[in-house]
Amino acid sequence: MNRKEYLEMMRGAGKLDYEIYLNTERLLACQKEPKDLCNPDELQFMIVHQVEELWMKLMGTTLLDIDDEMRAGRTLKALTLFRRVHLCQEMMSTQLALLETMSPKDYQEIRLLLGNGSGQESPGFRVLLKMPKDLWQTFVDIYLEGGKRTLEQVYDSEYSHDGAYMVAEALAEFDEQFQKFRNAHMQLIYRSIGVAANSLKGRPVEILDAGVRQKFFPDLWSARAEMTDRWGASHGVKRDKLEPKTDA
Numbered sequence: 001m002n003r004k005e006y007l008e009m010m011r012g013a014g015k016l017d018y019e020i021y022l023n024t025e026r027l028l029a030c031q032k033e034p035k036d037l038c039n040p041d042e043l044q045f046m047i048v049h050q051v052e053e054l055w056m057k058l059m060g061t062t063l064l065d066i067d068d069e070m071r072a073g074r075t076l077k078a079l080t081l082f083r084r085v086h087l088c089q090e091m092m093s094t095q096l097a098l099l100e101t102m103s104p105k106d107y108q109e110i111r112l113l114l115g116n117g118s119g120q121e122s123p124g125f126r127v128l129l130k131m132p133k134d135l136w137q138t139f140v141d142i143y144l145e146g147g148k149r150t151l152e153q154v155y156d157s158e159y160s161h162d163g164a165y166m167v168a169e170a171l172a173e174f175d176e177q178f179q180k181f182r183n184a185h186m187q188l189i190y191r192s193i194g195v196a197a198n199s200l201k202g203r204p205v206e207i208l209d210a211g212v213r214q215k216f217f218p219d220l221w222s223a224r225a226e227m228t229d230r231w232g233a234s235h236g237v238k239r240d241k242l243e244p245k246t247d248a
C-alpha cells in the first residue's frame, strides 16, 4: 500500500460499531489534513494539545464526582477517584516530553500559525485552576468542621492515618502534581523557544514562574512546616551529631 492508501485507512470508514460508538470519524477529523500541515511535527503538536485537553476534561468531571463523594461521606470512593485524577496529572506531565522531539525550527514554523493563542485560554486548565477552592471548602466542611478536628490534630496530635488524613494527602498530591506539570511545561518552553523569550501575548515567559510556585492548598503545606517547628522546639532545633555505633 502507498502512503495515501495508509492515510485513508487510518481515517476508517466510520461504519463499524467501534467507530460509531467512539465517534472516530469526528475524532480523527479534529486534526488538520496532511496537506494543510506546515510541517510533519504540526500533527504531533495538535494531537498532544488535544489529548491533554481530554485528560483535563476527565479530571474536571472526576473532581466534581469527588466533591459529591466527599459530601456524601464516601471517603473510599473519593480516594479511588483521586487516584484517577493523579494518574491523569502524571500523564499530562510525561506526555509533554513528546514535544521535546520537535526541533526549535519546526516549532517556529508552527508558532507562526497560532495567532496570539496561549495555553492560558485552555478551557480545561481554566476549570482546574478554579476547582481547588471548592474542593478545599468541602474538605473543611466534611472532614475538619464536620469531624470537629483541626489539621494539626489530623496530622500530628491525633494522627491515625484515617480518612481525613488520606483525603488531605490526596489534595496535597493534586497540588504537587499540578506543580510538576507546570515545571515540565516550563522546561518544554525553555527547550523550544528559549528562556528569555516573549509569549505570543507579548509577555515574558517568566510570568509563568508565579504559577510554578502557586499552591492551591497552602494550609496543607504550612501544617507540615508548623509541625517541624513544634517537634524541633521540643526535641532541639539543632541537635548533637550522632555517635558511631560501637560493638559492646
Ligand code: HEM
Pocket: 048, 049, 052, 053, 096, 099, 107, 118, 119, 120, 121, 122, 125, 182, 185, 188, 189, 192, 193, 198, 199, 200, 201, 202, 203, 205, 208, 211, 212
Ligand atoms: C512547544 C510547546 C509549547 C510551548 C512553546 C508553550 C509555550 C507557552 C507559553 C509561552 C505560555 C505563556 C503564555 C502567555 O503568556 O499567556 C504557555 C502557557 C500555557 N501552556 Fe504552553 N506551550 C507549549 C505546549 C503546551 C502543551 C502541550 C500544553 C498542554 C496542556 C500547554 C498548556 C499551557 C497552559 C495550561 C498554559 C498556562 C500556564 C499557566 O498559567 O501556568 N502548553 N505555554
